[in-house]
Amino acid sequence: MRTGTTPGEIDGVVQRAKSLGLGVQLNLGTNKQVVAILGSNTGQLPTDIFAVLPGVERVTRIMRPYKLASREFKTENSLVSIGGVEVGGKRVVVMAGPCAIENEKQLMEAARVVKKSGACVLRGGAFKPRTSPFSFHGLEESGLELLARAREQFGLPVVTEVVDSHDVGLVAKYADILQVGSRNMQNFALLTTVGKSKRPVVLKRGFSCTVTEWLTAADYLLAEGNNQVILCERGIRTFEDSARFSLDICSIPVIKRFSHLPVIVDPSHAAGHYSLVPAIARAAVAAGADGLLIEVHPNPKEALMDGLQSLTPSDFARLMEELRLIAESVNRYI
Numbered sequence: 001m002r003t004g005t006t007p008g009e010i011d012g013v014v015q016r017a018k019s020l021g022l023g024v025q026l027n028l029g030t031n032k033q034v035v036a037i038l039g040s041n042t043g044q045l046p047t048d049i050f051a052v053l054p055g056v057e058r059v060t061r062i063m064r065p066y067k068l069a070s071r072e073f074k075t076e077n078s079l080v081s082i083g084g085v086e087v088g089g090k091r092v093v094v095m096a097g098p099c100a101i102e103n104e105k106q107l108m109e110a111a112r113v114v115k116k117s118g119a120c121v122l123r124g125g126a127f128k129p130r131t132s133p134f135s136f137h138g139l140e141e142s143g144l145e146l147l148a149r150a151r152e153q154f155g156l157p158v159v160t161e162v163v164d165s166h167d168v169g170l171v172a173k174y175a176d177i178l179q180v181g182s183r184n185m186q187n188f189a190l191l192t193t194v195g196k197s198k199r200p201v202v203l204k205r206g207f208s209c210t211v212t213e214w215l216t217a218a219d220y221l222l223a224e225g226n227n228q229v230i231l232c233e234r235g236i237r238t239f240e241d242s243a244r245f246s247l248d249i250c251s252i253p254v255i256k257r258f259s260h261l262p263v264i265v266d267p268s269h270a271a272g273h274y275s276l277v278p279a280i281a282r283a284a285v286a287a288g289a290d291g292l293l294i295e296v297h298p299n300p301k302e303a304l305m306d307g308l309q310s311l312t313p314s315d316f317a318r319l320m321e322e323l324r325l326i327a328e329s330v331n332r333y334i
């Protein structure tokens with residue numbers, strides 16, 4: 001809309017869109033007011049039917065399948081605020097902790113060491129999506145209770161995965177951030193329910209999904225009015241099998257170009273091996289990631305899962321020191 005447009009003019013555009021059976025979302029920013037017109041057949045409508053309306057400055061076709069996650073819809077970077085921690089600003093937000101919550105001692109010790117080294121969000125899985133039905137699937141609600149206790153004791157917001165729409169209410173009772181895992185990136189029913197919860201979300205990239213599919217999945221969350229979306233690159237499957245996955249470092253600047261959403265990187269699942277994690281983490285910060293999600297276990301040798309890719313407390317402490325230097329050199333801080 002033109003600068004200085006009136007609410008009546010905006011409403012005129014909204015009503016015209018609705019009369020054509022189209023969906024609408026408003027982005028009423030301080031400088032720019034944007035009306036996104038949504039529908040599967042917008043490609044067949046001439047843009048002039050909106051361009052002629054009073055107050056309209058310009059009609060831009062967004063031919064990409066995602067709309068709400070796009071930079072055309074919102075030009076300024078989005079910030080996601082979690083208990084006083086902002087993701088998408090100058091600070092590189094480090095989220096760390098074990099793959100799975102195993103018991104009270106393990107989680108509290110993990111929380112203590114990651115906090116001491118400067119992490120500002122604690123991670124830990126209570127519901128684990130496993131490739132095999134016979135593997136450990138997490139402590140479920142008793143794990144969430146431990147997580148809530150760790151948050152209280154250490155003053156760290158917590159991120160944990162939700163794998164099923166039916167558990168969204170339960171997980172949201174305990175978690176500051178809901179994580180949608182790689183295997184669920186295109187579980188559209190789950191995305192819609194998580195969107196309705198209005199809780200901040202970490203949306204991991206499906207390991208066989210393109211950036212376009214990933215941003216289109218983010219639209220499911222945004223379409224429910226949940227704009228607290230953080231994307232997480234965690235590696236994709238390619239022909240290369242020397243690491244667990246191939247970290248797509250390109251996706252960071254690509255996301256920055258095409259989307260307003262913050263993007264963090266999980267070097268642990270990409271690496272699959274603790275020795276590879278620090279280099280990938282450093283590269284991510286250098287490439288402009290807004291944060292990291294790192295697996296740290298007080299004693300990786302005893303971990304029930306993902307021990308091989310988990311950092312020890314001392315490895316994590318060293319990595320955080322290195323990351324501080326890199327962050328500074330790209331005009332950020334940790």
Ligand code: PEP
Nearest residue numbers: 099181182183204234269
């Ligand atoms: C996790 O973060 O523990 C996890 C299962 O990650 P992903 O969904 O990326 O495999």
Ligand code: MN
Nearest residue numbers: 099100295306
């Ligand atoms: Mn894991």
